[in-house]
Amino acid sequence: MHKKLFIPGPVEVSEDVLQKMATPMIGHRSKDASILQRSISDKMKKLMYTKEEILLSTSSGSGLMEGAIRSCTRKRAAVFSVGAFGNRWFEMAEANNVPADLFKSDLGEPTTAQMVDEVLATGKYDLVTITHNETSTGITNPIEEIAEVIKKYPEIVFCLDTVSSLGGVKIEVDKLGVDICITSTQKALGLPPGMAICSMSKKAVEAAKNVKFRGVYLDLLTLHKYIQKKDYQYPSTPSLSHMFALDYQLDKILEEGLDNRFARHEEMANIVRDWAKKNFELFCEEKYSSATLTTIKNTKEISVADLNKKLGERGYAISNGYGDLKEKTFRIGHMAETTVEEVKVLLAEIEDILGLK
Amino acid sequence: MHKKLFIPGPVEVSEDVLQKMATPMIGHRSKDASILQRSISDKMKKLMYTKEEILLSTSSGSGLMEGAIRSCTRKRAAVFSVGAFGNRWFEMAEANNVPADLFKSDLGEPTTAQMVDEVLATGKYDLVTITHNETSTGITNPIEEIAEVIKKYPEIVFCLDTVSSLGGVKIEVDKLGVDICITSTQKALGLPPGMAICSMSKKAVEAAKNVKFRGVYLDLLTLHKYIQKKDYQYPSTPSLSHMFALDYQLDKILEEGLDNRFARHEEMANIVRDWAKKNFELFCEEKYSSATLTTIKNTKEISVADLNKKLGERGYAISNGYGDLKEKTFRIGHMAETTVEEVKVLLAEIEDILGLK
Structure with missing residues (x-):
């Protein structure tokens, strides 16, 4: 049963959205593939309240979280954690030899704007990761207050994990000054797991240009460049099934x-x-x-x-x-x-x- | 039309296989998820003629290619190329600061056993990457002869790209001594793109244990450990849709x-x-x-x-x-x-x- x-x-997925996962294949280097990715991108911009570029990754949200901290940390990352997924971001930094420090809140307590301010005031950091909604504990951090503080430090690339909130909660990416806002399909977007999505600001793009070893598959700059170079295509073969379903589901979300x-x-x-x-x-x-x-x-x-x-x-x-x-x-x-x-x-x-x- | x-x-996918992509979701930490992944693994072992462990990755084949060269190169990788996808493996090594040399054949010519022998005889390398079937040129390398040569060098971790051949051509992984045999869903396996699959030998596992910065999402050892620790589960949320379809399609392949x-x-x-x-x-x-x-x-x-x-x-x-x-x-x-x-x-x-x- x-x-x-x-x-x-993963969440329950509507039958009509599941059916879009069964769409017959198209070539990933065809004009239709470009049209599909651009359509998703345009709709995601509305959902994220952003004018910045939208990147797709055939991976879980973890893939883009790792890509973000590795691609854009030039000096040192400040990782704020209120649970397992915040901690994971720090483990990713360590496993990639990215200099980082972990700032954990007490169990059940949020990351506060004051904590972030004190850490950034040291001048040691050029990237911050914040969990918007911590899936392991159900805590939503006071993101508006935190964002106000981060704006005082213009060198900071602000990465936000909205994996379990985007699509269910208003997150105004540009207004908050988020440089990389990461989500994935299997939570509030109402799709099967298998694709991650993020916004990437111009500041984040410039930051990545100054990082030498960013890898390839999870490198945000590689994804970003390919959009320009190949008119909204993907560097390797993406999960077209997820793209068909995502494009359709975003219409439904905007219709609601x-x-x-x-x-x-x-x-x-x-x-x-x-x-x-x-x-x-x-x-x-x-x-x-x-x-x-x-x-x-x-x-x-x-x-x-x-x-x-x-x-x-x-x-x-x-x-x-x-x-x-x-x-x-x-x-x-x-x-x-x-x-x-x-x-x-x-x-x-x-x-x-x-x-x- | x-x-x-x-x-x-991507290839044409049968209607019944497409329909499996529309299977309703299950929890990725449920017993059913373990049963599904183990079932895929058992069938993939038959298709790969191997007794080694099977890893799944929610990514394109490129994801596991990058994971393999990064996870298992301790000293230096010898990358043999007969086209774009061989070259890509070298670019991945460079982008991850993995020491590597590229050995390109002339356009339209294969990698020969003699070339491999001469390179490995230098003693500089502990990992070799070979393209079985180069998608950009349609060349199939003489893999039996190459495998015989590689067997002379027991320290070598042998990585084979079978992305566009496995499922259409007999590749006897254990007999050939392949340590990491990589493929993905959207070619001869007859599924939509979005999942990569590889075998991983005990030798490759031991090699990875001696590499410090392997990343997380594409790290083969992380995938391997999770299978043991969580009874055939995946470290993050996998593309369950692909897993349902792959499990079904492997039955059809074995039935043919x-x-x-x-x-x-x-x-x-x-x-x-x-x-x-x-x-x-x-x-x-x-x-x-x-x-x-x-x-x-x-x-x-x-x-x-x-x-x-x-x-x-x-x-x-x-x-x-x-x-x-x-x-x-x-x-x-x-x-x-x-x-x-x-x-x-x-x-x-x-x-x-x-x-x-």
Whole structure:
């Protein structure tokens, strides 16, 4: 039996979008391939509120995160982390011999603008990575405040991980001054995993030109150059299936209306948060709690594995806590095409299984 | 109108295989995900004639080529090239600060066992890259002879690019002593682009353990470790759509029978070669001419672009020559699920357009 996914990615994908994954192949050096990539790019610019170039990568979001920190760090990167995916960015720097320092918040706490300001004031750094929405803990960082601080340091290339938020939350890339905004298909964009997407500012392009060993496949400058050189084509053979589906899904997202879409995500989040507060506790302060997934403290000491097994028998899946937070927390994803009604049904099923109310 | 693809990848994909790309999502940390990846791995071992581990990468073949040379070169890599994709392997080494030398054959000539022997006898190298089937020129290197020579040098990690041949030509990985055999989905395997696959020998694993900066996303050792640690799972979120389709298509390939499949490719190649010899000339010596694509010298000085445009109007696509060989050659792909009959129809269409016979 198929389980309806309320995990923080991959998400449930609409049947019509899945069907676009079955589109017959075209040559990746054809005019049609250029038209397809340019169409995706134009729509992604609207969704990201940016005029900068859009890069596609046949990889997971991790691929572009690694590409960004390796391609654009000339001096030293300041990596701010509020969980597993922030830490991963630091591991990527280390594995690529990119000088970097890791600044971790206490578990459940956000990255603050003050932390960022203190670190950047040292003058040691020329690249910053911030997690917008940490998938492992469900924390959304106060990105507007952080962005204001980063603007004081014009030499900084500002990289933002929006893998589990973009498409569900308004992220105004140009207004925030984000140089590289990274996301991927299998979260709030509502597509199967397999493609990552980022914006790349002119400042980031210039930065990359001053980095010698950037690799090839994940190098952002290589992707950027190919768009210019080959009229919106990809240096190797891209996942055309994802491109067909992404192009189609972006139309659907724009048709729903961005403000409507963001409001729907906020409404789903509010319902899950209220339910969590009534029955358990929120893992982090409500003002930092994500609009796309909610991490819930397991204050009733239920067996999360057992709950998920029973949900599975009813055709639903949620997520256990990530890493050390396993069984101490559980996570409910509420993003992409999931509706308010579906969220209510899920919560009622959980109540029924746990004998709540 | 859809054009039937006779280009050297992406290839035409069967409707039932395309439909598998539309399979609903599952969690990538579920037991079902482990079962899926293990199933693919078991079947790929049969197709590669290997008992070594199989790694999947959500990337193009280039991603794993870069991963292989970066992950496993401790001392210095000897890169043998017979065209654009061989050269690309050298560019990847350079872009990753991996010490390497490039050994190019003259245009249209293969890499010979003697060349490899002379280079390895210097004792300077611990990794060799060989192109089995060069997509840009349609040359198949004499891999048995080359493999025999490489066996004399037990310290060598032997990397083989079979991107445009595996699935259409018998490549006995263990018998040849190939340590990393790389392919991808969009050529003779008959799937959409977006996933790369390789075998990795124990020798290659040990080599990678002695390389410090291997990166993360394309690092072969990271992929290998995750299979052990997480029971055939992937370090980040893989393209599950490709995995569903690959698992299904491998069943179809094994049902056709490997020997039947290889014989069908040989038959298609013979038909195209005979036609080319009658009407034009083969680009390379017949004994080095590929079983999956044929490069034809444009001795009649036709406009290849014009021919392809007219073929397009009839619902077919072939490829112009690659890079500098544009208009000087043209390429016909005959691989994956293409049939002997379809090849004959294509050639008849070309004859009709060019007024041949």
